[in-house]
Amino acid sequence: MPSGPIQDSFCLEFLITNQNSDGGWGYHPASLSAVEPTAWALAALLSWRDSPAPAEACTRAREWLLKAQRVDGSWPSYPGQPQGCWVTSVASHSLVLQGGAEGAVQKGLEWLLAAWPAEGSLWWRLRQSVFPSGVVRQDSSLRGWNWTPGTASWVEPTAHALLFLRALPPQLLPPGATKRRQLAEGMLFDRTCPGGGWNTGNPLVYGVAGVPRTGPTAWALLALRDHADRAEIQKSLAWLEGAYSGIHGPASLALAHRSLAAYGRRVSPLAPSLGELYSQNQFFGNVLTIAWIMLALKEEESSPAPSAGEGATR
Amino acid sequence: MSYAQPSLMPSFSRPESRVAIVRSEKYDHDLSALIFAALREFDLPVAGKKVLLKPNFVEPDPEGTINTNPAVVGGAREAFLRLGAESVVVAEGPGHERDTEGIVETIGLRDFLGPLSKLFVDLNLDEVQAVNLRTRASKLKQLYFPRTVLEADYIVSMPKLKTHHWVGATLSLKNMFGIVPGCCYGWPKNVLHWAGITSSILDINSTVRPDFAIVDGIVGMEGNGPIQGSPKRSGVLVLGDDPVAVDATCVRVMGLDPQRIDYLAKAGALLGHLQPGKIRQLAESVASVRTPFAVLPAFQKLVAGNGK
Numbered sequence: 001m002p003s004g005p006i007q008d009s010f011c012l013e014f015l016i017t018n019q020n021s022d023g024g025w026g027y028h029p030a031s032l033s034a035v036e037p038t039a040w041a042l043a044a045l046l047s048w049r050d051s052p053a054p055a056e057a058c059t060r061a062r063e064w065l066l067k068a069q070r071v072d073g074s075w076p077s078y079p080g081q082p083q084g085c086w087v088t089s090v091a092s093h094s095l096v097l098q099g100g101a102e103g104a105v106q107k108g109l110e111w112l113l114a115a116w117p118a119e120g121s122l123w124w125r126l127r128q129s130v131f132p133s134g135v136v137r138q139d140s141s142l143r144g145w146n147w148t149p150g151t152a153s154w155v156e157p158t159a160h161a162l163l164f165l166r167a168l169p170p171q172l173l174p175p176g177a178t179k180r181r182q183l184a185e186g187m188l189f190d191r192t193c194p195g196g197g198w199n200t201g202n203p204l205v206y207g208v209a210g211v212p213r214t215g216p217t218a219w220a221l222l223a224l225r226d227h228a229d230r231a232e233i234q235k236s237l238a239w240l241e242g243a244y245s246g247i248h249g250p251a252s253l254a255l256a257h258r259s260l261a262a263y264g265r266r267v268s269p270l271a272p273s274l275g276e277l278y279s280q281n282q283f284f285g286n287v288l289t290i291a292w293i294m295l296a297l298k299e300e301e302s303s304p305a306p307s308a309g310e311g312a313t314r
Numbered sequence: 315m316s317y318a319q320p321s322l323m324p325s326f327s328r329p330e331s332r333v334a335i336v337r338s339e340k341y342d343h344d345l346s347a348l349i350f351a352a353l354r355e356f357d358l359p360v361a362g363k364k365v366l367l368k369p370n371f372v373e374p375d376p377e378g379t380i381n382t383n384p385a386v387v388g389g390a391r392e393a394f395l396r397l398g399a400e401s402v403v404v405a406e407g408p409g410h411e412r413d414t415e416g417i418v419e420t421i422g423l424r425d426f427l428g429p430l431s432k433l434f435v436d437l438n439l440d441e442v443q444a445v446n447l448r449t450r451a452s453k454l455k456q457l458y459f460p461r462t463v464l465e466a467d468y469i470v471s472m473p474k475l476k477t478h479h480w481v482g483a484t485l486s487l488k489n490m491f492g493i494v495p496g497c498c499y500g501w502p503k504n505v506l507h508w509a510g511i512t513s514s515i516l517d518i519n520s521t522v523r524p525d526f527a528i529v530d531g532i533v534g535m536e537g538n539g540p541i542q543g544s545p546k547r548s549g550v551l552v553l554g555d556d557p558v559a560v561d562a563t564c565v566r567v568m569g570l571d572p573q574r575i576d577y578l579a580k581a582g583a584l585l586g587h588l589q590p591g592k593i594r595q596l597a598e599s600v601a602s603v604r605t606p607f608a609v610l611p612a613f614q615k616l617v618a619g620n621g622k
Contacts, residue, residue, distance in 0.1 A: 027439035027497065034497065077498045078442065081458075086500060118508065147500025151508050156412075157500065200410050200502055205479065208542050213373065215412050248374065249416020281430045284415050286439065 005271030006278055011294035012048055015041050016057055018287065023060030024068075028285045035068055035075045035087040037287040039094040044291035046097050047298040058098060065091050066104055073107030074115075085148045086157035088112055093164040109168070112161055113176055117146040117153040138203070142187035154201040155191055155216040158184050159223035166223070188220050189232055196235030197243075212239055214247055218255035222262060237263055244312035250277045251289040253314075258296035260312055261303035268313040270300055331556030331587045332356060333563045334596035335603055338532050339549045345389030349528065350396050352553050355596055358468075358526065361398035366405050366466035367391060368524070370473040370489045372541060373411040374420035379535050379545045381421050382474045386530045386551065388426025390472060391433075405462050407437030407492045409502050410541075414438065435462045438496030449520040449584065452513035454505070458498045463522060471524035471557055475534030475550075475564055477543055477609055481511050482575045482616045483568065484540050485561040486527035487585075490518045512577040519557065519585055527560040528553045531567065536607035548605040550598070558586025559593045566590075569606030571618040 002010050019025055024033025025041045042061040045054050068091075069075055074084020075091040092108035095101040118124060119140045144158030165173065165181055193203045197212025198220045204210060217240050227233055240256055244267070247253045253273060260267045274293060283289045334352050338345065367390055369382035391402045404427065408414055414436040418424070427433050440460035447455055463469065471486035478484040491514070494503045506514040529552040537543040548567060554560035558581045562572040572578045572588055582588025590600075606617075614620055 026441070032441050036497065081498070085498075146504065148498075148505050151500075151504040154500065154502070154504065205538075205542075208538055211542070213411060214416075246374075247416065248419035249413035252413040252416045280419055280424065281415060281434075284431060284434075284436060286415070286436075288439075289415075 002275060002278060004275050005269075006274035006293065007271055008048070008294050008297045011044065011290050011297070012054070014290050015045060015287070015294070016054060019057055019060065023064035025061075025287045027287055029287070032078065033064060034078050035065070035091050036077065037291070038064055038068075039087065039090040040288055040291035042094040043097055044294035046094075047295055062095065062098055062101060065095060066101060069104055069107070073109075073111035075108070083149060084111060086145065086160060088115075089145070089157065089160035089164045093160070093167055096164070096167045105168075106172070109164075109172075109174075109177075112145070112164070113174065113180055115145065115149065117143050118150050119143065119152045139186075139190045142183055142190050144184040144187040152201075153184075153187055155188060155198045156200070156219050158188060159216075159219035162188075162223040166226075185224060185227070188224060189230070192232045192236065196232070196239035198236070212236075212243075214240070214243060214252040214256050218252075218259035221259045225262060228263060237265060241265060241312040245314050247314070248277075250274060250283050251286065251292055253277065254289065254292040254296040256312075258292070258299045261296070261299040264303060265312065267300070267303070270296055273314045330592050330594045331554060331559035332594045332596060333552065333554035333556070333559050335563065335567070335598040335600065336551050336553070337549055337598060337603065338551055339547075341383050341385040341532055345385055345551075346392035346396075349386075349389045349551065349553070350393035352551070352597070353393050353397060356526075356553075356555055358397060358555070360394055360468050362400050363467035364465070365394045365399040365402045365468045365470065366463060367394075367402060367470050367472055368463075368489060368492060369404065369406055370484075370492065371406045371408055371414070371417050371421070373408065374417050376420055377545075378421070378533065379543070380474070380541055381417070382472050382530045383532065384418075384421050384423040384426045386528070386532070387423065387472060390470065390528055391427060394470075399468070403433060403435055403462065403466075405435040405437050405440075405460070405493075407440075407460070407494065407496055409491060409496075412438070412496065412501050435460070437462065437493055438501070440495060442495050442498055445521060447517045447521045449517050451516040451520075451580070452509035454509050454514065454517055457518070457521075458495055459493060459522060460495050463493045468526070469522065469524045471527045473527075473529055475529055475531035475546075475548060475552070475568065477536050477539035477568070477607055477613070479538055479540070479610060481515075481577060482609070482613050483561070483565050483570060483578075485529060485564050486524055486557040487515050487519050487561055487577065487581060490515070490522065490524065493522060494518065512580065515577045516580055516584060519581065523585065524557045526553070526555055527557045529560060529564050531564065534568075534607070536568075536609070538610055544608070546605065546607055548603065550603050554593075556586040556593075558582055558588055562588045563593065563595070563600060566600045566618070567604055569604060569618055570609070570616045574616045
């Protein structure tokens with residue numbers, strides 16, 4: 001149990017120790033393997049700075065993910081569930097990072113490109129034209145991705161899908177992917193909160209500006225890295241820098257740190273802050289949190305250290 | 315592993331439900347003693363049971379307007395332990411915010427419960443079990459529920475007294491949305507919205523019906539709730555053994571008419587008692603604590619006495 005800064009070696013040991021015998025990870029140690037924690041744990045292990053990477057653990061994770069994939073190419077939250085969902089983006093992305101699973105990735109991509117959110121469909125548009133809501137402000141022609149089939153676009157699943165598409169070599173993307181990507185990026189920009197940043201995806205309800213949240217803001221920023229010059233991005237980065245010092249959860253802190261570092265924003269070193277937070281509740285033993293921390297520490301390596309009193313600090 | 319499903323209306327067949335309104339103007343006094351004294355009036359069968367407290371934790375809110383106050387949660391936990399519960403865990407699956415640890419740390423839950431790693435369960439990330447819904451108000455038919463909820467012997471819904479910009483008011487029945495796991499349905503659990511909020515409330519509560527409810531109305535929220543409204547001091551805790559009766563009583567305290575809140579009117583026909591004549595009122599009367607809550611213009615029709 002660490003009593004000082006949290007280093008990536010701690011994360012590595014935690015993940016290796018808590019990999020289930022079937023090759024997957026649950027959301028917590030010794031719990032049933034699930035797709036999302038397995039995909040993130042795999043991505044985190046692949047970011048390990050030293051070589052060789054923990055190859056055996058990664059191979060077992062890949063095999064588990066391949067077995068969990070549904071015939072239609074999607075992944076469900078837990079193996080055996082009757083419907084795929086947003087974790088398809090995360091699982092496919094991790095398999096791209098690892099390599100050697102092109103067939104599964106291709107099937108995941110095809111499922112994802114065919115998965116449209118429910119808003120904006122012909123029936124939905126007809127209903128809206130007869131019974132306009134007026135409660136929520138959004139351009140529903142801009143469609144991203146949903147959490148589960150038959151529901152609406154939201155910020156985080158849209159960001160995950162865009163991150164997956166961004167990781168693919170352009171020659172692997174079918175023609176329809178470009179249009180889908182443009183719509184989804186447009187949807188994210190449309191859902192920016194008036195003061196910058198993102199919440200889950202309702203920037204204005206009853207005319208009242210939504211309050212941005214750290215997680216969705218960090219994911220959206222990571223997904224929109226190719227648009228760093230846009231005003232919405234700059235405003236959102238400023239919001240995230242301002243919010244940084246008030247973050248009390250390790251998962252949010254890791255996401256905010258990774259996102260700011262990805263844009264070259266100066267942030268105070270993550271490891272000491274994490275050490276303080278670890279003493280609270282040992283991160284609740286949350287595998288996602290540990291994986292996101294490992295990825296944030298990796299991102300930090302390529303970001304310049306801040307001078308005293310400069311950048312986002314805690 | 316198989317789980318026994320609760321019967322649809324286990325306590326609805328009783329001649330009347332019991333609801334207690336107790337005054338408490340502030341959070342910084344002995345809420346444990348207050349809640350314990352109130353619970354003793356109910357003679358609850360919790361000795362030796364695994365009790366699950368389900369508060370309403372929505373997002374980090376240091377101002378204390380959005381979430382069930384941790385002092386109430388801590389007080390309830392102590393009270394149920396004094397009543398002989400084998401264990402009392404606090405469990406919640408926030409609907410918008412994935413960083414549950416960030417929420418509970420921001421609101422200071424650890425100050426009232428001690429180290430949380432063994433006492434708090436993030437229902438969004440718990441193992442899940444598919445359960446057939448006991449009613450067909452929505453098209454859902456089946457939902458995944460967290461194992462911790464299904465294995466609990468006694469479930470206590472602990473919402474905050476708030477208005478809600480989609481359904482009028484959010485109380486102990488709506489609070490049960492938080493047992494639907496984000497790991498399967500996302501943040502928000504949008505499948506419930508598309509299936510219809512009213513219908514989903516009925517289906518969830520018919521399947522996993524809270525055994526008891528404790529509503530934090532010391533400081534509630536009026537106007538554009540459940541997140542962006544204004545604090546409203548009512549100075550009460552509302553407790554009862556029928557979540558429908560508790561919610562109906564709360565709504566009356568807020569100056570609204572429970573029959574005009576769609577999900578409550580339907581719950582009154584399915585899951586519990588709505589009519590004052592079927593609710594035995596303990597401690598304070600509704601009239602003595604009534605504190606009209608402001609509502610959005612779209613919900614003026616819910617105000618008791620307003621023309622429909």
